[in-house]
Amino acid sequence: MFKIGDFARLGQVSVRMLRHYDKLDLLKPSHTDPSSGYRYYTVEQLVRLHRIVALNGLGLTLQQIARLLRSGGDLPVEQLRDLLLRRQAELEHELLEKQAQISGVAARLQQLEHVGRTPPYEVLTKAVEPLPVASVRTTVPSAGQMPAACRAMCTQLYAALEAERLAPAGVELAVYHNEDYTETELDVEIAVVIEQAQLGRALRVGGLALRTLEGSPLAAALLYEGGYSGLGAAVLALLSWVGQQGCAPAGPLRELHLSGPAHVGGRLVEPAVIELQVPIARAS
Amino acid sequence: MFKIGDFARLGQVSVRMLRHYDKLDLLKPSHTDPSSGYRYYTVEQLVRLHRIVALNGLGLTLQQIARLLRSGGDLPVEQLRDLLLRRQAELEHELLEKQAQISGVAARLQQLEHVGRTPPYEVLTKAVEPLPVASVRTTVPSAGQMPAACRAMCTQLYAALEAERLAPAGVELAVYHNEDYTETELDVEIAVVIEQAQLGRALRVGGLALRTLEGSPLAAALLYEGGYSGLGAAVLALLSWVGQQGCAPAGPLRELHLSGPAHVGGRLVEPAVIELQVPIARAS
DNA sequence: TTGCTCCTCACGTCACGTGAGGTGGC
DNA sequence: TTGCTCCTCACGTCACGTGAGGTGGC
Numbered sequence: 001m002f003k004i005g006d007f008a009r010l011g012q013v014s015v016r017m018l019r020h021y022d023k024l025d026l027l028k029p030s031h032t033d034p035s036s037g038y039r040y041y042t043v044e045q046l047v048r049l050h051r052i053v054a055l056n057g058l059g060l061t062l063q064q065i066a067r068l069l070r071s072g073g074d075l076p077v078e079q080l081r082d083l084l085l086r087r088q089a090e091l092e093h094e095l096l097e098k099q100a101q102i103s104g105v106a107a108r109l110q111q112l113e114h115v116g117r118t119p120p121y122e123v124l125t126k127a128v129e130p131l132p133v134a135s136v137r138t139t140v141p142s143a144g145q146m147p148a149a150c151r152a153m154c155t156q157l158y159a160a161l162e163a164e165r166l167a168p169a170g171v172e173l174a175v176y177h178n179e180d181y182t183e184t185e186l187d188v189e190i191a192v193v194i195e196q197a198q199l200g201r202a203l204r205v206g207g208l209a210l211r212t213l214e215g216s217p218l219a220a221a222l223l224y225e226g227g228y229s230g231l232g233a234a235v236l237a238l239l240s241w242v243g244q245q246g247c248a249p250a251g252p253l254r255e256l257h258l259s260g261p262a263h264v265g266g267r268l269v270e271p272a273v274i275e276l277q278v279p280i281a282r283a284s
Numbered sequence: 285m286f287k288i289g290d291f292a293r294l295g296q297v298s299v300r301m302l303r304h305y306d307k308l309d310l311l312k313p314s315h316t317d318p319s320s321g322y323r324y325y326t327v328e329q330l331v332r333l334h335r336i337v338a339l340n341g342l343g344l345t346l347q348q349i350a351r352l353l354r355s356g357g358d359l360p361v362e363q364l365r366d367l368l369l370r371r372q373a374e375l376e377h378e379l380l381e382k383q384a385q386i387s388g389v390a391a392r393l394q395q396l397e398h399v400g401r402t403p404p405y406e407v408l409t410k411a412v413e414p415l416p417v418a419s420v421r422t423t424v425p426s427a428g429q430m431p432a433a434c435r436a437m438c439t440q441l442y443a444a445l446e447a448e449r450l451a452p453a454g455v456e457l458a459v460y461h462n463e464d465y466t467e468t469e470l471d472v473e474i475a476v477v478i479e480q481a482q483l484g485r486a487l488r489v490g491g492l493a494l495r496t497l498e499g500s501p502l503a504a505a506l507l508y509e510g511g512y513s514g515l516g517a518a519v520l521a522l523l524s525w526v527g528q529q530g531c532a533p534a535g536p537l538r539e540l541h542l543s544g545p546a547h548v549g550g551r552l553v554e555p556a557v558i559e560l561q562v563p564i565a566r567a568s
Numbered sequence: 569t570t571g572c573t574c575c576t577c578a579c580g581t582c583a584c585g586t587g588a589g590g591t592g593g594c
Numbered sequence: 595t596t597g598c599t600c601c602t603c604a605c606g607t608c609a610c611g612t613g614a615g616g617t618g619g620c
Contacts, residue, residue, distance in 0.1 A: 003599075003600075004599090004600075005598095005599065005600080010542070012410050012411075014584080014585080015599095015600090016583095016584060016585065016586085017583085017584070019601095019602095020583070020584060035592095036591080036592060036593095036600075036601075037591095037600080037601050037602075038592085038599090038600060038601075039600085039601095043542050043543045043557040044509060044543075044557060046507055046542060046557060046559075047507050047508075047509050047557065050406055050408065050505075050507040051406045053406075053408055054406035054407065054408040055406070056583095057384075057385070057388065057408055057409075058385050058388050058389050058392070059385050061582075061583090062582085062583070063582095076402075077396060077401055077402055080392075080396065080402055081393070081396050084389050084392055084393050084396070085393070087389055088386070088389050088390070088393070091382065091385055091386050091389060094382055095379075095382050095383075095386065098375065098378055098379050098382055099379075100341075101341070101342050101343050101375055102372070102375050102379065104341065104342050105342050105368050105371055105372050105375060106372070108342070108364075108368055109365070109368050109369070109372070112361060112364065112365050112368070117361055118360075118361055118364055122334055122335045122337075122338035122339070123338065124334065124337055124338040124341055125341075126296050127296075221334075223330055223331050223334040224331075225328060225331050258294070258327050258330060259327045259328075273327040273328060273330060273331065275330075287573075287574075288573090288574075289572095289573065289574080298610080298611080299573095299574090300609095300610060300611065300612085301609085301610070303575095303576095304609070304610060319618095320574075320575075320617080320618060320619095321574080321575050321576080321617095322573090322574060322575075322618085323574085323575095340609095345608075345609090346608085346609070347608095
């Protein structure tokens with residue numbers, strides 16, 4: 001018979017843990033003195049303690065362990081198998097998350113060393129929802145013509161909406177359909193979120209399209225505040241981040257004009273708050 | 285200006301989180317209505333929220349993030365670098381732990397599939413402390429002669445202790461010095477823990493040694509309850525576990541007789557509670 | 569008026585660590 | 595008598611989730 005302190009030393013655990021396990025009915029002392037409350041343990045109980053510590057080391061919760069051990073001396077095979085399989089699935093996620101954190105921290109450190117200062121934008125991953133939109137789409141010959149082209153497309157879009165008596169119901173956005181980053185032959189779509197219910201509507205004006213922008217369960221997103229001229233650099237930063245994470249773009253890049261339409265009265269509104277999103281997948 | 289619900293949807297976080305960040309002074313609403321307590325946020329604050337979510341995704345605590353963001357709009361480079369380096373070190377540990385958990389779970393599942401039932405012992409890793417001991421050591425020609433040899437060594441050990449007026453101060457143990465598992469030419473030492481202060485003592489009886497058993501920062505340990513005849517299987521289980529973890533033995537195996545001396549009055553005491561320990565290192 | 573959103577407590581989660589304040593055994 | 599160990603609360607940790615109970619705006 002050991003007092004709690006000796007038993008704790010033998011089992012390499014804290015006294016507090018033994019009291020905790022007692023309260024949870026996970027490991028009751030073989031005898032408790034009724035007057036002093038002193039807990040007494042036997043060597044044989046070390047086996048159970050060892051089992052608890054081992055299972056806990058696999059990341060099982062004390063509740064799960066308690067369920068397993070309640071069923072008697074031998075572990076119930078089926079239950080244990082289920083638990084381990086579930087735990088294995090969890091561990092896969094946790095490992096991926098850790099690896100993402102590691103490459104994220106490494107990427108940031110590298111950036112600090114090379115650029116010497118902290119980057120103006122943060123990238124994070126999230127899910128993006130599908131969006132019902134009205135849009136116009138054009139191919140712009142070169143990047144230099146983008147400002148003028150966008151202004152024209154915005155004008156065209158809102159004029160068409162007016163003619164159709166269609167009201168914007170959300171954010172304005174641009175979608176870049178080119179597979180890779182390019183500065184010529186830019187296939188760009190200017191869109192604005194509309195009510196879901198308007199999608200089926202028949203149109204009278206040409207050039208306007210009503211459609212659903214695909215969502216993605218995994219996308220990289222960068223939030224940017226500044227002028228539109230800085231967007232090129234932001235796009236490159238986003239794509240390079242994606243590469244550093246061992247991922248690749250898996251769909252068109254979206255540019256959400258969170259602080260409102262890019263043009264008001266035909267003039268660019270700057271600085272603006274813009275979110276860049278690109279669906280991604282682990283590169284094979 | 286957004287109410288908290290809209291801002292939460294925009295930022296893909298919960299309302300509760302925004303209230304939490306408000307309380308921590310991590311992200312205060314740009315305006316709070318004094319009468320209703322309603323919180324109002326601006327689009328520009330999305331950038332800060334995004335930054336918080338991104339840094340939190342690297343596993344930094346909200347406190348650490350708060351410290352970084354308190355220093356103004358730009359992140360303080362030196363402080364960020366320090367934080368990231370520390371986080372990187374932590375992540376290395378966490379990754380190793382995850383990997384150990386993964387191989388641990390896999391090993392158990394494999395065992396369940398192959399053996400069809402749950403194993404009688406658990407293995408876990410821990411540190412083992414150096415121990416001051418008195419001991420006798422012999423080479424035993426074959427495993428079959430072990431019981432008799434051990435009995436003889438125990439008798440010899442305690443007789444010598446008696447003659448030296450040396451009192452055991454702890455557990456009895458056996459140490460197996462052979463590099464690999466073998467069943468012939470077993471180099472075995474029977475020892476008992478003594479007071480640290482007795483180590484320097486001069487001896488009058490031959491065959492007895494006073495020494496310190498080396499400790500190890502990392503060891504695999506298996507706790508076993510049963511007869512001594514089952515020990516061979518337990519040793520094999522321990523060594524095979526070590527191999528499955530991608531590790532290798534890095535020192536002699538110890539066998540601790542936790543439930544007391546193996547022999548009392550020249551007879552084996554069974555069942556016994558025995559801990560097998562072997563120092564290990566990651567295999568290269 | 570009816571939903572919908574917002575508010576402030578405040579408890580629950582998980583596995584303990586860490587005192588505070590007091591007692592028992594050698 | 596002095597340490598040492600033991601005891602029972604009960605708060606702290608971390609980042610929120612989840613009600614309870616009530617209010618404000620359309």
